[in-house]
Amino acid sequence: MGYKVAIVGATGNVGREILSILEERGFPADEVVALASRRSQGTEVSFGDKTLKVKALDQYDFSDTDICLMSAGGSISKEWAPKIGAQGCVVIDNSSAWRYDAQVPLIVPEVNADAITGFSKLNIIANPNCSTAQLVVALKPLHDVATIKRVVVSTYQSVSGAGKEAMDELFTQTRAVFVNDPIEATKFTKRIAFNLIPHIDVFMEDGYTKEEWKVMAETKKILDPKIKLTCTAVRVPVFVSHSESVNIEFEKPISADEARDILREAPGCLVIDNPEEDQYITPYEATGEDATFISRIREDATVENGLNLWVVSDNLRKGAALNAVQIAEVLVNRKLIQPKKKAA
Ligand SMILES: NC(=O)c1ccc[n+]([C@@H]2O[C@H](COP(=O)([O-])OP(=O)(O)OC[C@H]3O[C@@H](n4cnc5c(N)ncnc54)[C@H](OP(=O)(O)O)[C@@H]3O)[C@@H](O)[C@H]2O)c1
Numbered sequence: 001m002g003y004k005v006a007i008v009g010a011t012g013n014v015g016r017e018i019l020s021i022l023e024e025r026g027f028p029a030d031e032v033v034a035l036a037s038r039r040s041q042g043t044e045v046s047f048g049d050k051t052l053k054v055k056a057l058d059q060y061d062f063s064d065t066d067i068c069l070m071s072a073g074g075s076i077s078k079e080w081a082p083k084i085g086a087q088g089c090v091v092i093d094n095s096s097a098w099r100y101d102a103q104v105p106l107i108v109p110e111v112n113a114d115a116i117t118g119f120s121k122l123n124i125i126a127n128p129n130c131s132t133a134q135l136v137v138a139l140k141p142l143h144d145v146a147t148i149k150r151v152v153v154s155t156y157q158s159v160s161g162a163g164k165e166a167m168d169e170l171f172t173q174t175r176a177v178f179v180n181d182p183i184e185a186t187k188f189t190k191r192i193a194f195n196l197i198p199h200i201d202v203f204m205e206d207g208y209t210k211e212e213w214k215v216m217a218e219t220k221k222i223l224d225p226k227i228k229l230t231c232t233a234v235r236v237p238v239f240v241s242h243s244e245s246v247n248i249e250f251e252k253p254i255s256a257d258e259a260r261d262i263l264r265e266a267p268g269c270l271v272i273d274n275p276e277e278d279q280y281i282t283p284y285e286a287t288g289e290d291a292t293f294i295s296r297i298r299e300d301a302t303v304e305n306g307l308n309l310w311v312v313s314d315n316l317r318k319g320a321a322l323n324a325v326q327i328a329e330v331l332v333n334r335k336l337i338q339p340k341k342k343a344a
Contacts, residue, residue: 002030003332003339004065006089008057008080009072010034010045013164014094017321018069023048025325028332030341035060036072062087064340067331069324070094085123090337092125092324096214099126099221106221108133109326110268111140115222116330125327129211130319131155131233131242132218137292137318138246138311140223141266142259146250146305150228153215156236156243157200158283161315162187170237188235197235209233241283242315250305256297259307263294268318273297286312290322 005022009015015036022029034045034052038059044051057076062068062084070077070084071094078097085091098104103121106128107113119125128136131153139148159166166187173193176183183191190197201210208216212231219229236243263269270291272281280295292313300306313319331337 001339001341002028003067003337004031004033004341005029005328006033006035006060006062006065006068008035008068008070008076009094010052010054011036011040011043012071013160013167013316014071014320014324015069016045017316018071018324019045019047019052021317021321021325025329027325027328030339033060033065062089065089066337066339067092067328069328071320071324081124082122088123088340090119090123090125090331092127092327094127094320094324096129098122098124099128099214099218101126106218107327107330108136108222108323109330110266111136112222113330116327116334116336119331119336125331127320127324127327128218128222129214130161130315131157131211131215131231131244132222133319133323134242134292134311134313134315135215135244135246136219136223137266137268137313138263138294138309139219139227139248141262141269142248142250142254142307143223143227145258145262146252146254148224148227148248149251150249151219151230152247153229153231154245155211155215155231155233156238156245156283157211157233158238158240158242158315159188159192159235160240161200161242161319162235166192167239170239174237192235192237194237196237198232200233200235238283239287240314240316241286241312242319243283244309244311246309246311247300248307248309249300249303250307253305254307256299256307259309260297263297268292269294271295271297280310281312283312287314288317289314290317292318 281293
């Protein structure tokens with residue numbers, strides 16, 4: 001007997017990716033239910049070679065559902081996750097609504113799977129921000145060996161991180177440039193076509209954006225609160241996959257060769273690093289893949305025990321959908337939940 005799984009936000013970028021990853025990885029689900037807003041009620045989404053009719057979240061009863069993978073934005077999660085959790089259905093939430101709540105585990109399975117045990121307080125588990133997920137997958141194996149003191153990260157984030165309407169805006173603006181149409185910016189604060197925008201989420205009092213704050217706070221919660229980290233987050237005109245330039249200062253010496261060997265063996269990491277033959281990863285090449293790719297591993301001679309890395313991953317997969325499904329797999333593989341139908 002398998003699990004009953006509901007996907008909230010099934011018509012969105014992340015929701016559709018969750019459906020394909022559940023199918024690809026053979027998740028032990030007996031039944032998968034697609035949920036979205038009333039606007040999408042009755043429309044269809046693909047699940048393997050089947051199609052699922054979308055139901056409305058606010059008309060769905062979660063009492064016989066085991067796991068809810070939620071990606072419909074922060075306000076929906078704030079309102080619905082506690083109600084769904086109270087019905088005995090474990091919510092794995094992709095928004096930022098619950099990530100910083102001390103009662104909610106924030107999980108990247110390659111990094112801190114053991115922290116999942118606290119989930120039963122609210123029946124909510126949080127998935128990190130897309131930029132944090134790939135960053136901590138690359139940092140963890142190096143931190144275990146040489147202890148990270150400080151990280152400086154600059155992100156180059158694709159438009160899919162802002163949802164499907166943001167992808168349409170890049171497409172429409174790019175077309176408008178070629179046919180000389182007026183350029184309209186609605187999802188982004190400035191034109192994104194043939195441009196970069198150093199502004200993701202809102203500005204905070206200290207001058208950082210909320211996106212930058214999230215990467216700093218989440219890395220501490222997932223990996224180690226002692227790590228000092230500063231971040232600049234930039235939106236770039238790329239459809240899918242986020243890239244990061246990462247400068248790391250360690251307590252202990254670590255050479256570029258040692259880091260390469262460590263990362264080659266590390267879970268979730270794939271090293272592509274042979275610059276003489278132009279072997280390094282780009283976001284286009286990382287799209288549709290599960291790995292966190294690491295290239296351009298170099299020593300930084302300007303600090304003691306310093307390294308530079310280039311880290312790229314598909315933000316819709318490791319940055320959201322894949323990580324959420326991996327969390328569900330931890331719940332199942334560690335027997336932390338049982339299918340309600342079997343228990344009945
Ligand atoms: N994209 C990323 O890289 C990424 C990474 C990590 C986390 N996330 C988070 O994941 C969430 C979704 O992102 P996305 O990129 O998939 O956005 P998206 O493409 O805009 O999709 C949003 C989804 O939410 C649904 N929704 C909106 N209002 C709803 C309501 N009132 N009730 C039920 N469902 C509702 C939409 O359904 P309709 O089609 O019916 O409107 C749609 O399925 C966000 O919280 C985002 O921050 C995204």
